[in-house]
Amino acid sequence: MNKFLIGLLWLAVSVASAAPPTPKPKPPTLEQVNEQLLARAALMIDPLTGQVLYAKNVDDTFPPASTVKMMTALLAYEKTGGLGTITIQPEDTRVEPSHVPLRPGERVEIADLLRSIIIGSDNDSAMALARATAGSTDLFIQEMNAEALRLGMTRTRFGNPHGLPGTGQVTTVRDLMALFNAFLAKPELRRMAQTPVYHLRTAIGLQRMRNHNKLLGVYSGMGPAKTGWTYESRHTFAAAAKREGRELRLTLLRSANKWKDTRLLFDYGFANLPPAPPPPPTSLTAPEPSESRLPVPGPQEKVLIQPDPIIYTVRKGDSLSGIAKRYRVGVEDILLINPMDDPDFLIPGQILRVPVRPVAK
Numbered sequence: 001m002n003k004f005l006i007g008l009l010w011l012a013v014s015v016a017s018a019a020p021p022t023p024k025p026k027p028p029t030l031e032q033v034n035e036q037l038l039a040r041a042a043l044m045i046d047p048l049t050g051q052v053l054y055a056k057n058v059d060d061t062f063p064p065a066s067t068v069k070m071m072t073a074l075l076a077y078e079k080t081g082g083l084g085t086i087t088i089q090p091e092d093t094r095v096e097p098s099h100v101p102l103r104p105g106e107r108v109e110i111a112d113l114l115r116s117i118i119i120g121s122d123n124d125s126a127m128a129l130a131r132a133t134a135g136s137t138d139l140f141i142q143e144m145n146a147e148a149l150r151l152g153m154t155r156t157r158f159g160n161p162h163g164l165p166g167t168g169q170v171t172t173v174r175d176l177m178a179l180f181n182a183f184l185a186k187p188e189l190r191r192m193a194q195t196p197v198y199h200l201r202t203a204i205g206l207q208r209m210r211n212h213n214k215l216l217g218v219y220s221g222m223g224p225a226k227t228g229w230t231y232e233s234r235h236t237f238a239a240a241a242k243r244e245g246r247e248l249r250l251t252l253l254r255s256a257n258k259w260k261d262t263r264l265l266f267d268y269g270f271a272n273l274p275p276a277p278p279p280p281p282t283s284l285t286a287p288e289p290s291e292s293r294l295p296v297p298g299p300q301e302k303v304l305i306q307p308d309p310i311i312y313t314v315r316k317g318d319s320l321s322g323i324a325k326r327y328r329v330g331v332e333d334i335l336l337i338n339p340m341d342d343p344d345f346l347i348p349g350q351i352l353r354v355p356v357r358p359v360a361k
Contacts, residue, residue, distance in 0.1 A: 027271030028264055030054075036264055039235075039255035043173040043347075044265050047181070047249055049277055050314075050338050050350050053269045054250075061155055061170040062253040065228030065236045066098075068163035069117045069126055070183040071144050073192075076129040082111045082188055091137075092128040095162065099124040103203040112200055118192045120200070120209040121227065123162040130161035137161065151178045152316030152348025165232040176251040178348040180238040181313075184224060184249075193224030213239070214259055219266070223247070227258070241266050246273055277337045277353065309337065309353035314346045327354050 041057040090104045102124045116125035134140035144158040153175035159167025200207050212227040221243040228236035235258035240249045248269045324331045
């Protein structure tokens with residue numbers, strides 16, 4: 001009997017090992033993305049090249065929900081550097097449903113409050129940061145709207161620091177991308193936004209809080225993100241993912257299922273990555289004769305030094321022709337190292353590399 005069972009087991013192992021590997025599912029086509037995408041508005045970009053890989057209703061306005069907290073975190077971090085403590089006031093705690101909950105009179109580290117709103121999306125922490133860093137919540141909201149204009153978020157209106165409905169605040173996926181780019185430019189905020197779990201100790205004790213991003217650690221390459229949901233807004237999302245050194249970023253508004261939409265868009269995006277721009281030319285110096293095949297310049301000759309490109313952040317109202325004129329280069333020179341499908345579609349916060357004319361040494 002034992003020999004018979006061993007024989008069956010050997011046969012099963014042999015069949016399994018001989019079976020062909022399961023083929024990887026094919027990435028979706030653009031037509032499939034258009035058919036299956038649930039979000040009312042979506043934008044996906046390749047920040048390395050500045051190319052827009054997918055766009056849908058980019059200037060239509062919708063409620064942002066808790067993606068608002070990226071602006072709250074950005075302003076609070078710029079004001080404090082994430083250092084210091086805040087004494088919680090009663091007005092900070094009068095907000096629900098998502099809260100720590102904080103207790104009036106307790107002192108909490110600013111860094112913990114930042115993690116609380118980015119990872120746990122806690123509304124009372126957002127209220128505390130807004131009030132304490134601006135002097136009042138109303139002043140902080142004014143600063144939020146001023147910063148939005150500075151970032152080129154011309155169709156955005158903020159009404160509170162947490163994203164709950166009732167104030168008429170709206171944004172677009174184009175504006176939300178500009179905010180997401182500014183948010184990710186802060187390394188500490190980027191790290192917080194991709195932290196799976198953290199432990200927060202407050203007056204009510206030690207709590208283990210999990211990141212609201214359900215794709216973190218599940219979807220290949222998933223990185224920093226900020227979630228949002230209310231009944232009014234449905235699902236909202238800003239997310240980045242990286243594979244083989246290439247990062248893609250997307251923003252979604254009014255989705256019935258942001259997890260499905262995100263997988264769909266990133267699968268499409270990584271399958272259709274534009275070519276990476278060529279590396280910046282290496283500066284030429286006069287090398288030692290024994291170490292180079294290049295001719296050594298004579299005493300009267302000059303060596304051309306190719307400076308590294310300027311890293312330029314697109315602002316509201318920018319155009320490629322205007323940027324080219326400002327730096328005295330041709331539009332075609334910019335497009336050579338920043339390939340893009342639509343040169344007229346620039347997004348505030350988008351990164352461009354602008355070549356610099358060689359100089360003689």
